[in-house]
Amino acid sequence: MSTLMENTTSSPGPETGAETGGGMGEIPSFDVTLRIRRYSPETHGDEAYWQEFTVTAYGTDRLLDALHKVKWDVDGSLTFRRSCAHGVCGSDAMRINGRNRLACKVLLKDLNPDKPILVEPLKGLPVKKDLVVDMEPFFASYREIMPFLITGGNEPTRERLQSAEQRERFDDTTKCILCAACTSSCPVFWTDGQYFGPAAIVNAHRFIFDSRDDGAAQRLEILNDKEGVWRCRTIFNCSEACPRGIEITKAIKEVKRAMITRAF
Amino acid sequence: MTTTQTQAAAQLPIENPGEAYKRRKTTRGNFELYSWVFMRASGVVLLVLIFVHLFVNLVAGEGITAIDFGFVAGKWASPFWQVIDLVMLWLAMLHGTNGMRTIVNDYAERDGLRMWLKIALYTAFVVVTVLGTLVIFTFDPCPADAPANLLPSFCTA
Numbered sequence: 442m443s444t445l446m447e448n449t450t451s452s453p454g455p456e457t458g459a460e461t462g463g464g465m466g467e468i469p470s471f472d473v474t475l476r477i478r479r480y481s482p483e484t485h486g487d488e489a490y491w492q493e494f495t496v497t498a499y500g501t502d503r504l505l506d507a508l509h510k511v512k513w514d515v516d517g518s519l520t521f522r523r524s525c526a527h528g529v530c531g532s533d534a535m536r537i538n539g540r541n542r543l544a545c546k547v548l549l550k551d552l553n554p555d556k557p558i559l560v561e562p563l564k565g566l567p568v569k570k571d572l573v574v575d576m577e578p579f580f581a582s583y584r585e586i587m588p589f590l591i592t593g594g595n596e597p598t599r600e601r602l603q604s605a606e607q608r609e610r611f612d613d614t615t616k617c618i619l620c621a622a623c624t625s626s627c628p629v630f631w632t633d634g635q636y637f638g639p640a641a642i643v644n645a646h647r648f649i650f651d652s653r654d655d656g657a658a659q660r661l662e663i664l665n666d667k668e669g670v671w672r673c674r675t676i677f678n679c680s681e682a683c684p685r686g687i688e689i690t691k692a693i694k695e696v697k698r699a700m701i702t703r704a705f
Numbered sequence: 706m707t708t709t710q711t712q713a714a715a716q717l718p719i720e721n722p723g724e725a726y727k728r729r730k731t732t733r734g735n736f737e738l739y740s741w742v743f744m745r746a747s748g749v750v751l752l753v754l755i756f757v758h759l760f761v762n763l764v765a766g767e768g769i770t771a772i773d774f775g776f777v778a779g780k781w782a783s784p785f786w787q788v789i790d791l792v793m794l795w796l797a798m799l800h801g802t803n804g805m806r807t808i809v810n811d812y813a814e815r816d817g818l819r820m821w822l823k824i825a826l827y828t829a830f831v832v833v834t835v836l837g838t839l840v841i842f843t844f845d846p847c848p849a850d851a852p853a854n855l856l857p858s859f860c861t862a
Binding site: 628629632633635662663665666667668669671672674697700701704 | 729731732733734735736737738739740741742810811812813814
């Protein structure tokens with residue numbers, strides 16, 4: 442501990458941070474270095490490059506706050522997506538220290554600020570600029586599984602009722618916010634981007650097991666594809682990456698089981 | 706608040722960053738389903754077959770010292786062991802080839818490389834399976850022109 446203090450105080454330059462302030466009731470702060478993988482073809486050519494920014498952060502700051510500090514105060518050209526900033530919209534999924542996370546749900550103090558924090562765009566999707574990726578491949582397979590209610594027969598004159606147990610059956614997969622953290626954490630998806638990916642299967646699961654929906658057979662047919670559920674290798678990367686804690690691998694397994702029951 | 710900036714060395718470029726996404730035509734069918742079920746079923750059967758094989762060949766009776774041309778010929782004189790070994794050979798080859806096929810699909814990124822790896826894989830499958838099947842049914846412990854010191858004792862009798 443003493444060596445650490447010594448290093449901090451003896452380091453030259455302006456990076457003293459707020460630790461030296463020491464006023465009454467002051468919130469403790471620390472310096473973090475973000476090592477951001479940037480790609481800006483207009484100004485820096487076709488090569489992606491790493492750039493480091495050191496900012497002062499507080500214990501309550503999330504990675505998104507540090508990115509804001511960089512964008513607003515240091516380098517306005519840094520580009521990333523964010524909308525609600527509270528873990529609901531799913532815009533700011535990115536690769537943080539090698540793991541797919543939402544920047545708005547990761548506290549800096551949990552990331553070991555002693556080392557630079559690696560921030561990269563999602564893997565397996567084409568990079569547009571800096572941390573912004575083209576989500577089209579992700580949404581293309583989402584559209585393919587028909588993520589809407591399909592019903593047959595006459596329109597009922599009242600609501601389509603459902604028991605609490607029937608609702609519980611697919612409750613977990615209703616939580617998806619389409620952030621792409623799962624699909625872009627899947628090595629099978631990285632290979633050639635043809636695999637439907639965990640998110641598409643999760644959203645198919647949400648309707649396949651909905652008692653009000655009649656499109657299960659169609660959706661199972663769509664996912665019974667060379668690039669469908671059978672490319673899942675059950676490595677649990679998706680479940681680990683999901684910011685909503687959806688048991689994705691389990692959902693994929695349930696879809697597989699429904700297909701096998703249908704085939705035999 | 707203070708900040709510093711350092712320019713880090715450029716790393717590997719992002720492959721084709723602006724490339725448009727192309728989803729190939731659908732490839733629906735039950736083949737991958739049956740292949741998935743086969744892998745689990747054959748895996749369980751192979752587990753039994755392989756440990757029976759290891760026990761009978763290496764542990765039972767005189768153990769590992771008993772293995773020679775004569776031991777193998779003795780086993781294959783019985784249709785029971787012929788069928789057991791044939792099933793083991795075919796299941797192991799199909800299971801292994803299918804596993805390698807999925808690994809090639811997962812790791813080979815270019816279609817051309819994928820095709821050539823699969824051609825090599827299927828060629829190896831055909832050669833080993835055909836040769837193995839042939840040996841199980843036509844095994845001769847005393848080939849006519851083999852050197853005498855390599856043959857089991859009963860050949861000269």
